[in-house]
Amino acid sequence: MVPERGDVMRYSGFRVLLEGLRGNRGWRPAWRKPDPKPAYDVVIIGGGGHGLSTAYYLAKNHGITNVAVLEKGWLGSGNIGRNTTIVRANYFLPGNSEFYSHSLKLWEKLERDLNYNVMHSQRGLINLFHSDGQRDAFARRGNAMLAQGDDAVLLDREGVRELLPYLDFDQTRFPIYGGLYHPRGGTARHDAVAWGYARAADQRGVDLIENCEVTGIDIDQGRVTGVQTSRGAIRAKKVAIVVAGRSSQVAAMAGLRLPIESHILQAFVTEGLKPCIDHVVSFGMGHFYISQSDKGGLVFGGDLDFYASYAARGNLPMVEHVMEAGMTLMPMIGRAKVLRSWGGIMDMSPDGSPIIDRSPVDGLFINCGWNYGGFKAVPASGRCLAHLMATGAPHKVAARFRLDRFATGHLLDEEGTGSQHNLH
């Protein structure tokens, strides 16, 4: 265990009280703003959730603290601050199942671990089904979740009605037959996750360097030696590419061509309302899901716009589709006014599952392919990439997230739609 730096300010209820009495003059910035040093043991490209958690676990679990996280904008300016914050462990395939299970366990002690309120709320998640065949598929998934040691309850129609009385159960196209209930599923405050990891990594000596865009990756005789950035060259023994939607561009700096296509996923939020939706509700057949933020806004989204894009905003056809699906499922939503919509650039892999692996360049690692599900993965992804970088061996819950699995046929096609870029 690495000793914490001396001047660390711990957060607590007592502290809030004390600062209140002292006119809140004692609060200090949550992390330093250091200039880049000429060299580090490890450079992490990308200050999103995955980059920050990787830095934190390198320091905490492996004692590697001579680490820099290089972020081209500000910390949390990417998808970590744009997602709809759903945290769950309801995966089916071996490879995914143990990974997301591990991640949820890390979530459950994250606030104590980071000494940061990430507002993790295990309000329960319900995946609706609309036919006998779908019920069988969800029963199978629920059993897989139980076998993994997680929780799942198969609800019939009345069971769903008890929890979600506001749904339209008799809609003609997709009448509701029941739902798979995952009580430990829920949400968390997305920005707070980035800030919490940032602060905790900084406290352990990691340099978080904002406004520092990586523009080149230096390689000498097949081995990475450092990076070129908008703030000068930085040498490094090991480098990790953790840039989500920008993975292809940064990997190209090292001459790599990835199995990734970048797509836009949109999300929406309404004006703040009194509490009315207590759970996360997922309507897969209609491509719609929703929860209510602690501020009261209904946060919802649907599917990708479904063509390669870096626009960080979506187009109207998907807006219309999502609104229609919402109205079909819960007509009451028509009374709420939409405040904002936005989009994020998603790193889509052909089979819909992620990659945490070495690259063909020695010392260069890659973490990408999170598709639309990388928020819940933030703790385990960082932990597993840190493990791989520190020990040289993949962590056992991430051993199947290999870069070469498309070539070898060891796919992780959770949705069973096929391994092709336009299908996930």
Place this chain on the structure above:
Amino acid sequence: MRITCPCCGSRDRREFTYYGSDDYLRRPDADAAAQAWDDYLHNRDNPAGETRDLWYHDPCGTWVKVTRDTVTHAIHACEPVAGEAG
């Protein structure tokens, strides 16, 4: 976003199904190395900027090669795929 179908003219994006990069037009020989097939099926340039990809016009069944910008969503050219190799 509107795409020009070589048969039907300028049409709403919703009438088209996106297939993917025009890498799909460069199918390797049947006996090509596994790497060539991996590149063909999975690995992508994935450019931020000008790209060429394949769209299917559902009403008339025409495959269209679209040259467009992935950052601005501007469409520069739409050509029929028919007649190209692949």
